[in-house]
Amino acid sequence: MSTPIHNQISLMNLEPAVDDLTREVVQSLQETPRRLSCRFFYDKTGAKLFSKICDLKEYYLTRTELQIMNEYLGDIGHCIGPEAAIIEFGSGSGQKTELLLESLERPWCYAPVDISREQLIEMAERMSVRFPDLWIQPVCADYNAPFNLDRVVEADARRIVYFPGSTIGNLAPEQTVAMLGRMKGLVGDRGAILLGLDLAKSREIIEPAYNDSEDLTAAFNLNALRHVNRVTGTNFNISAFEHRAIYRPEHYRVEMHLISSANQRVRINGQSIRFEKGEHIVTEYSHKYPLEVFDRLLTSVGLRRVQTWFDRNRWFSLQYIQAST
Numbered sequence: 001m002s003t004p005i006h007n008q009i010s011l012m013n014l015e016p017a018v019d020d021l022t023r024e025v026v027q028s029l030q031e032t033p034r035r036l037s038c039r040f041f042y043d044k045t046g047a048k049l050f051s052k053i054c055d056l057k058e059y060y061l062t063r064t065e066l067q068i069m070n071e072y073l074g075d076i077g078h079c080i081g082p083e084a085a086i087i088e089f090g091s092g093s094g095q096k097t098e099l100l101l102e103s104l105e106r107p108w109c110y111a112p113v114d115i116s117r118e119q120l121i122e123m124a125e126r127m128s129v130r131f132p133d134l135w136i137q138p139v140c141a142d143y144n145a146p147f148n149l150d151r152v153v154e155a156d157a158r159r160i161v162y163f164p165g166s167t168i169g170n171l172a173p174e175q176t177v178a179m180l181g182r183m184k185g186l187v188g189d190r191g192a193i194l195l196g197l198d199l200a201k202s203r204e205i206i207e208p209a210y211n212d213s214e215d216l217t218a219a220f221n222l223n224a225l226r227h228v229n230r231v232t233g234t235n236f237n238i239s240a241f242e243h244r245a246i247y248r249p250e251h252y253r254v255e256m257h258l259i260s261s262a263n264q265r266v267r268i269n270g271q272s273i274r275f276e277k278g279e280h281i282v283t284e285y286s287h288k289y290p291l292e293v294f295d296r297l298l299t300s301v302g303l304r305r306v307q308t309w310f311d312r313n314r315w316f317s318l319q320y321i322q323a324s325t
């Protein structure tokens with residue numbers, strides 16, 4: 001379904017239905033460990049909190065990726081080449097995208113895909129003012145579900161999937177492989193993937209990024225419960241949960257949890273789910289892979305790193321990935 005949001009652009013709305021979301025929440029809360037999808041972070045409040053997190057001194061990721069982009073923008077633009085169709089997964093505020101689009105020669109079109117509808121519309125409107133000659137087609141969708149972009153991007157356009165922010169690190173390894181396979185199918189043999197990927201490093205650097213001194217990450221994590229309550233009619237008591245983030249290097253990831261601070265029951269869709277004091281819900285994984293481990297995931301789906309740009313500490317990488325020939 002397409003909804004006009006501007007005289008030049010319209011939204012392709014493939015948002016999941018509330019019933020499907022509710023079913024998914026009920027199911028994931030009953031798994032071991034209990035889980036909530038990290039897409040619930042990004043309602044309007046969550047998107048604003050995330051922007052503030054990006055500016056925190058402890059949150060090295062955004063600063064570092066921007067540093068890489070600023071330093072190597074010419075090379076990146078050269079790799080991508082002229083008239084590329086840019087499809088962005090998890091476009092968020094589009095801060096990095098603005099830099100990328102500026103560096104490109106006559107980009108064919110820009111299709112940001114994000115689940116956070118309000119933020120997506122706001123960003124697409126801003127981009128249309130910033131790049132008045134560019135065809136912009138925002139798509140509100142869950143990028144983990146299959147969706148067809150053939151109506152958005154012509155078959156003969158050279159497609160580049162841009163997936164910055166190390167958002168791919170939120171996926172479990174098997175989901176990452178599935179996502180890489182889907183992106184490969186989307187770009188074909190002529191296209192490429194431009195991927196931001198955070199790398200393994202010491203606990204002292206990683207943990208504070210998810211446990212900041214201003215408690216913004218805690219507010220961001222807890223806000224997911226508020227969002228779930230609003231969308232699915234659940235009755236989570238926000239003040240009865242606490243934020244925790246732990247680095248598990250053996251799994252190459254930080255895990256964000258919400259810990260129940262009391263024995264309690266939560267009602268959802270006519271069911272009641274019991275939480276013991278101290279029990280946790282996993283709300284997010286943020287994988288930080290050593291390069292060679294991620295390379296193995298790429299190889300498993302017939303992809304390879306063609307070019308990689310690093311910051312001076314080698315904390316983060318921006319990778320240009322194509323189908324292996």
Ligand SMILES: C[S@@+](CC[C@H](N)C(=O)[O-])C[C@H]1O[C@@H](n2cnc3c(N)ncnc32)[C@H](O)[C@@H]1O
Nearest residue numbers: 039042090091092114115116141142143164165
């Ligand atoms: C960590 S933020 C990154 C934003 C931006 N790309 C950056 O690098 O700063 C993740 C973005 O992905 C979006 N997102 C998270 N899960 C998603 C999903 N399942 N489908 C589509 N978008 C999703 C969020 O709404 C958010 O805008």
